[in-house]
Amino acid sequence: MKIVFLDALTLGSVDFERFKEFGEVEIYQTTDKDETIDRIKNADIVVTNKVVIDKSVLDNAKRLKFIQIAATSMNNVDLEYAKAKGIIVKNVAEYSTNAVVQHTFAVVLGLINKICYFDKYVRKEYPNSKIFTHIQNWFEIKGKKWGIIGLGEIGKNVARAAECFGAKVVYYSTSGKNSSKEFKRVGLEELLKTSGIITIHAPLNKNTKNLLNYEKLSLMQEGSILVNVGRGGIINEDELVKILKEKNIFVGLDVFEKEPVNIDNPLLKSKKVLLTPHMAWSSIEAREKLMEGIYKNIEKFIKSGN
Template identity: 50%
Template sequence: MKIVILDALTYGDTSLVGFDTLGDVTIYQTTCVDETIERIRDAEVIVTNKVVISNAEMEAAPKLKLICVAATGMNNIDHEAAARRGIRVKNVAGYSTDAVVQHTFSMLFYLMGHSRYYDEYVKSGAWQKESVFAHIGPSFSELRGKTWGIIGLGEIGRSVANIARAFGANVCYYSTSGKNENDDFEKTTLSRLIENSDILSIHAPLNKSTENLISHSELLQMKDGAVLLNLGRGGIVDEDALSVIIDVKPIYVGLDVLMSEPMKTPHPLLAVKHPERLYITPHIAWTSREARERLIAATIDNICSI
């Protein structure tokens, strides 16, 4: 079986040797749009994370039987074209839930506890000059008793909700589809969720109903001192609006995803006057070592199933 892995760099240092037992494997670290067709011409199986496989690519690969998306989202595949040609498309779901949940709380506590300020304070030598043992700078609060609003109560959202409740937070949620019902937590409108939440976390996909869901008016609705976390998809939070509002309203924002990745420069979020209110990580919430190992193992299982 001829297997072509198109963007191995996205899996970091995770071993890919398991693919070798399945057939003739060709590995490319990255693949540009104009390279895809030539690289998959003889492929029976394609493994892709973000490389787009459209009708044109499928037409150029007559032996293709299976497209393995080494991710959960599959919007880089033309599913109608695959169905017409009898090409199976398989993804991997649930492999990164624990990692994303963990990163959600990591981002929250970094922002909520003003960790950047206190770390820099000590390393600057300022603490060494204090006359008492504790330096009390920016105030931080406990999570107990706070209201945590969740946008997108899927598997990740539910896990976050349960852990937040264990910390003593009051959890409510907004369903972006309007179809999600969960009796364990209070369901509310988006407006009420934003107005009442001390912490607001996003775990939803990007689609027509979520694009720019959080923009100027929603950011202005937030409580002063509230924390917004986006671990869903870039484009749900309006980055241009955020770059303006974060400088005029004291809110704290953690982003693991952006509309365009990697981040392009110049970017409005790199020019904010209050960078201490903003924490950005480069789409790493899903990338724990264990999550990447589960991803590769599940992708191999998908190939074995054909």
């Protein structure tokens, strides 16, 4: 078997040695679109995180039998065409739940408690202060309504943790199919109008693309917090920029419509936005679970053919 990792750099510092027991292993740190076909043309197994495997690529991969996606989302592979060609495609589910939940709170608390602002103040102005403190308005989570958009496994865990802070949790089901006895389900407009904290934990699909456009964003309360650790594209970024100029809301983004972001993206200059580079999933423990899932899927395929 020949195994090709197309974008190993996206996995960080992890152990690739054990995969050599399955056969020849080629590791590429990154792979551009025009390099993909050449790199996998003789591969039996391909591991990709974000490199796109479409019809044109599949037609030129004559030996390809198995595609392992190094993520939960599978939208970078043409699944229907792969199935038609008899190529098995697997992902790794729920490896990053704890990491994303933790990062959600890191961003929410960073925004509410103005951590970046206060750190900058202490370094530049606090030594010359006439008093021991510096007052800026921030609020407590206890008693606030926390709206969850997308009550999957991550959303449920965020909701439970939010309740530990004393928040009143409501949720909106983006599929319309999700129900819960733990939390109150509401419509999207009600959630946006009434929640002081809103966090997004949904996939990107036809139901969620541009879900939060100008009309919906304008429903948010003054002073409220919006955090997206789901997928870029759920929030319309152009319309978000417009709302940020009109309303006093604060936003945390770990995901973007285009990744990496363009250097001229106006969100990079906004003081109302806290940004992280699509890393909520990437704790040490999560990446270890991911690599273990990849290993087990490949092992199972080689031993049983599925």
